[in-house]
Amino acid sequence: MSFIKNPPLLLLLALSIFFISGCVNVPPVTSGIGSEQIYPGQKYSKHLQVDNKKLAGRLHISEIKSRKQNDLLQVNLSLTSTYKKSLQLQYQFQWFDQDGFVIEAGKSPWQPLELHGMQTTTVESLAPTPQVATFSLYVREVPEKFFKY
Amino acid sequence: MNKFLVTASVSLALIALSSCTNKSVVRYGDATEVETTNINFGSTDLQKVASQMTDSLLLSPVVGTLTVNTRPILFVESIKNKTSEHIDTESITDSISTKLLRSGKFRFVDMGRVAAVREQLEFQQNSGMVDASKAMAFGQQVGAQYMLYGNLASIVKSNKDKSDVYYKFTLRLMDLKSGLIEWADETEIRKSKEKEFVSW
Structure with missing residues (x-):
């Protein structure tokens, strides 16, 4: 194993291994x-x-409030950040009728939201139809990094 | 031996590097997801504008009184695109009018299809092919009571490291009888793009 004693060659080998292991999606x-x-x-x-x-x-999630306004269910969602940096978030509401069936499946858009460090903010949403009886919501980060070396 | 090893490692490193190149993959995505491909007006902006404007209109107390025992008839005048981009504003008004219709609070007349309707009525009345007792007559359509119209404006700024775009969408509801604006609202969107260091 003569190349072990050869530093440049060893470096080159280490580098190639690093690249092989590194690039993943x-x-x-x-x-x-x-x-x-x-x-x-x-x-x-x-x-x-x-x-x-x-x-x-x-x-x-610091508060969820709801009420009927003009026959439609209005929901307020308060989000509180406990992190010092800004968060890039997206949130989505889903609406269900009284039998638990989803209303307008797949049409409720994810809404973007930037929450600054330690900020509390309230977002609102309105049910698309008067038949809405229950709702659910979800908050997640906007994915940014796709590649890692 | 040493020469062979050098060649082998160099080619190995080259193979490893070349394997890092882009490979195109086709996927079905979530049409409602937040999209951040570039700074231009995108699907998320369209969905945000449409849902915020619809929510605001449906929540307003004025609309509450207007829709107590009746479903007012609206027509959508075009949204004026005052931005520097090419944006299909009809797509925004389509989304807004669809959402308003589905809420069950309003009815719409479509001014974009008047020529087609006239052609169909003329065919029913004058072609001699349609039973006269069942043909739709002229002059029986219902006129719109309110007009929905608006503007989309943008302010774009950039320097060598950062670009920033601000969109402002304004929508108004006018009573066609009195000319009064019964409701108005605007929504804003800010998007920015910055160069970031790539971390390894």
Whole structure:
């Protein structure tokens, strides 16, 4: 094994191994925090779900309020950051009728939201039709890094 | 021996490097997901503008009183594109009018299809092919009571490291009888792009 004693050659080998192991396409983390289906007026705190512990350490749902306005269910969601840097988030509401069937499946858009360090903000959403009886919501980060070396 | 090893390692490194090149992969994505491909007006902006404007209109107390026992008839005048980009503003008004219709609060007349409707009615009335007792007559359509119209404006700024775009979308509801503006709202979007260091 003469090349072990040869430093430039060893470096070259190490470099090639580094490149082989390095370049991978990493699927972004798309889990977040959210809630199960909530009836208007129901206590929301028992229905929260955490799928992403890292995000849950930086962000928490501080309040969910709902009421009927012009026959339509209006929901206010308060989000509080416990992280010193800005968070690039997206949130989505889903709407269900009284039998638990989803209304307008796949049409509720993810809305972008920038939350500054330690900021609390309230976002609102309105049910698309008067038939909505329950809702659920989900918050996750906007994925940025796709490649890792 | 040493020469062979040098050649081998160099070619290995080259292979490893070349394997890092882009490979195109086709995937179906989530059409409602936040999209950050570039700074231009995109699907997320369209969805955000449409849902915020619809929510605001449907929540306003004025609309609450307008829609108590009736479904007012609206027509959408075009949204004027005052930005520096080419944006299909009809797509925004389509989204807004679809959402408003689906809420069950409003009805719409479509001014973009007047020529087609006239052609069809003329065919029914004058071609001699349609049973006269069942043909749709002229002059029985219902006129719009309110007009929905708006503007989309943008301010674009950039320097060598950063570019920033600000969109402002304004929508108004005018009572066609009195000419009064019954409701108005605007929504803003800020997008920026910065050069970032790539971390290894």
